[in-house]
Structures are given as structure tokens and as C-alpha cells.
Amino acid sequence: MSTKAQRIARRKVALQRLGFRVNTKTRYRQAIRDFQRSQGLTPSGWIRSGSRTEKVLFGCEARNKAGKPDLSTHFRYSEFLCKCGGRYASCRRIWVKRSLVRRLEQLRKETGPVQIVSGCRCDAYNASIGGASLSQHRKGRAADLGQTVTLSKMRSLKLFSGIGTSRSSGKVAHVDVRLGGSRWTPTLWYYT
Secondary structure, eight states: OOOHHHHHHHHHHHHHHHTOOOSSHHHHHHHHHHHHHHTTOOOOSOOOTTOHHHHHHHHHHHHHHTTSOSSSSSOOGGGGSOTTTTOSTTOOSOOOOHHHHHHHHHHHHHHSOOOEEEOOOOHHHHHHTTOOTTOGGGGTOEEEEOSOSBHHHHHHHTOOSEEEEETTTOBEEEEEOOTTOOSSSOEEEEEO
16 A cells, blocks of 8 residues: 555656646645646645546546547647746646637547647746737637638637637637637637
């Protein structure tokens, strides 16, 4: 039988393998909450032996070790990691919302493979690249995509409440699940 310390160490290793920061007690608890949210579990910040969270965590880690998608059927946690690479002390690394992942899975079902260019962004990294101060990336509700889907196709799917399109290509470059928005009448904008 393993000790409590060994079980905690095992969980930390699994979270680190997926990309979460767990080097302090506060970060470990936040990583658990962020993991739970990404999997549609109740975000308590605790993992009990034999709990649903523990089973899902170890399942995700096993898929990661096998080189398979570990966040969902087709996506990996690494695709949504903040691009700062941990450069900023306040960065949580990853805090993607399950609602975004579910809709990206639906998008993939309708259009084929979806390339995630950017997912989560910590406040400091977002500011360093000139991101919008109210960016949905900061909340784990947005993804920048490889530009393969047209705006008209994306609108017809009614999956996202925010859609940013490249003016030059006419293809969607950003999608989000912003609160207060509507999938039926999404907020639209163009990148120059």
C-alpha cells in the first residue's frame, strides 16, 4: 500500500507530464482545479484515492505516455499550453475550458483536422505580444486556429460565440466561447 505522500507525488508527476505547474502547494491545488475544469469535473482542487478525478488523470497520463491525444479524443494538453514556456512566475501554463474543447471536437467532426496555433495565455505573456486586455485566451476560452475554415462555414456551424477572421485569407483565425455571447449571433471581427 502506498503512503499519502507517494500518492500525492504520483499525481504531481501525472499533472506535470500533461503540462501543469505543481512546484508549490498553491500551484498544485490550482493545477488540480484547472485539470478538473478541462475534463468537465467539479473543480474542488482535491484528489482522493480512487476518485473520478484520479482515474481520469491517470487515464490522460497513460494516453500521453502512449503518444495519443490526452485532453480529448483528438486534442492534447500541449496544444493549449501558454507559449511563455513558464517564463513568467504567475503563469499557470494551462487552464483550458471544457466547453471550448467540446466545440473544437465538433468543429473537427464537421471540417476535418483542426490545428491549434495558440490556446491559453497568461496575463504577462498576453501583454508581451500585444494581446487584447480582455482576451478570452487569458480565461482558457479561446484558440487561434490554422486558417482552414471560412467565416461562412464557421457561422453556419453555430459553435462559437466569438470568431476572428483574417481579412487577407477570409479564413477563421480565432474562435472562443466567451460568456455572454451567443453561438447563433457570434461576435465577429477581422484581423488585418
